[in-house]
Amino acid sequence: MAVVSRTIMLADCQSFYASVEKAHHPEYAGKPVVVAGDPERRSGIVLAACPLAKAKGVTTAERLGEAIAKCPDVVIVRPRMAEYIRVSLQISEIYRSYTDLVEPYSIDEQFIDVTGALHRYSGDYEEMARQIQQHVLAETGIYCRFGISENKILAKTACDNYAKKNESGVYVLPKDKLAGTLWTLPIQKLFMAGNRMTHHFRSMGIETIGDLANTPLERLKLLMRRKFGKNSDINAELYWRIANGEDDSPVTPQTHEEAPKSIGHQMTLPRDYGTLEELKVVLLELTELVCQRCRGKGFMGQVIAVGCQGADFDRPTGFFRQMKMMDPTNVTNQVYRAAVQLLERYWDGNPVRKVGVTLAQFQDSEHYQLALFDDRERSMALERATDALKEKYGDSIIMRAVSMTPAGQARDRSGKIGGHYK
Incomplete structure (x- = not known):
């Protein structure tokens, strides 16, 4: 088992809105479910699709009519945002029973710093993640996936690219193993890089995350200045640091409670x-x-x-x-x-x-x-x-x-x- 200096988890609730509905409606078990705008009119946008619906090709943000064409027997549920917020807060409380360092990232994702709590699990952070996973499932019926690493960027990357796709829902991404993992992924998998940015990276000859990570920073700044102008150095360094798994930011519980500007x-x-x-x-x-x-x-x-x-x-x-x-x-x-x-x-x-x-x-x-x-x-x-x-x-x-x-x-x-x- 790899050793990391900090132990940060990114916990993600699978198909959150749809999972809440299936947990609250046992009659939906074994059925493809989507949460969408207007079930009566059979119109709107798919906000969430359960794994059974996704297996039929249904995707988030597509039109409901397209989802029905792919999966005619899909169960369509109108969103209940107040209930989703309530369940999200309930899950936050479960995480806080393990550590007080819990930082919401979205309604269905949260960063958890468990470094100070690992002694109770003999340093086995994978076992700790599995226990939290079972705790949340038992209390709410929601299945969570956990990306684990030494910082927030790598924990998020581990969850999105690996934990969501393996059987256990838990994946550890050590920083010293990036050459055989993260760096092999195509550049469109880079965190915070959208379609337009990945197109620009390819035009620079950068096809994989490893290509970006191994481009000298000064060289990357020069390439981006040619593409975007002289004020692109900050973005160049941001993407370079993400590709290299560098992130010093702490897990901050009050990050969304600071006085707004x-x-x-x-x-x-x-x-x-x-x-x-x-x-x-x-x-x-x-x-x-x-x-x-x-x-x-x-x-x-x-x-x-x-x-x-x-x-x-x-x-x-x-x-x-x-x-x-x-x-x-x-x-x-x-x-x-x-x-x-x-x-x-x-x-x-x-x-x-x-x-x-x-x-x-x-x-x-x-x-x-x-x-x-x-x-x-x-x-x-x-x-x-x-x-x-x-x-x-x-x-x-x-x-x-x-x-x-x-x-x-x-x-x-x-x-x-x-x-x-x-």
């Missing part, structure tokens, strides 16, 4: 919006969401940014502009007035399909400057009351009248998490 929301609209009145409705709804989040975190922001984008990506239209308000605030109406100024000033009248609002340059909401004739105290008290109602009963318990108009999206969004139904 900005808070924003954006919305893709169900159709093109072509009038100022329609756009103002969505702008108000987004501003309210942003301000509600800011109030919940105890922030006031002074810089407001608004963005609009058209539906035609071949001929992009729209704008993204920001302005500094007179004083920091998280009062919806005050931020909305500034957002409208940006919209009226920069919108060119072309149809809009996506709108975004962001608030930045924060300060503590407990300390602020009062102004003569300022009704901020009354406005803040009112918004604290509505926030409390929404926290207890849901966002749809109280809404602005404009949200009930055809342009309003708040009522529909209140039933969703991350764009999917709860």
Whole structure:
């Protein structure tokens, strides 16, 4: 068994959404299951497919109609995002019963540093992974795969390329064994390299991850400068370090709890919006969401940014502009007035399909400057009351009248998490 200086695991839940549904519905056992947008209309995008569906050729992100053509007997389930979040948090608690160093990477993937807990398993990290695997399966019905190495990059690589494909669901990738493992893989398997980047690597004569890893860094920087310009040195070093399995970053439990530099929301609209009145409705709804989040975190922001984008990506239209308000605030109406100024000033009248609002340059909401004739105290008290109602009963318990108009999206969004139904 190879020895590593740190022991980092990347735990991945197999076909997470579909696995949750199969665990909750014993009648789905032995049946191909996909989680997709609209089972009644048999339309939408496949968000997750269980292994039985994948064996029939069904893939994530394909249209549901294509999945049905490949697998006519597939069971289609509407997503339940609130339940998936609950199960994800339950699995996190299981991981934390083994070590306090657990860092979420996504809803179904988490990094686990078990270096300090290995003594309980006589240093056998593979046995530890198998025990955690059985624990999660027994508690939730979810099967997890574990990539293991001495850092996060290699643990992720081990999981994606090996643990997901072997029978045990556990794979160790020592850094001193990369020549016979990672480096033999084609360049498209490189973590963080998309289709366009791998195409560029091939044009440089780099066909495998090993080719990249063994290219001298200065040579790689020169090649990338020729391809992308003088500001590509950082990306060159990033890809070179990934290919060589170099990563010093720790597993940080609070990595997603640090104070944000900005808070924003954006919305893709169900159709093109072509009038100022329609756009103002969505702008108000987004501003309210942003301000509600800011109030919940105890922030006031002074810089407001608004963005609009058209539906035609071949001929992009729209704008993204920001302005500094007179004083920091998280009062919806005050931020909305500034957002409208940006919209009226920069919108060119072309149809809009996506709108975004962001608030930045924060300060503590407990300390602020009062102004003569300022009704901020009354406005803040009112918004604290509505926030409390929404926290207890849901966002749809109280809404602005404009949200009930055809342009309003708040009522529909209140039933969703991350764009999917709860």
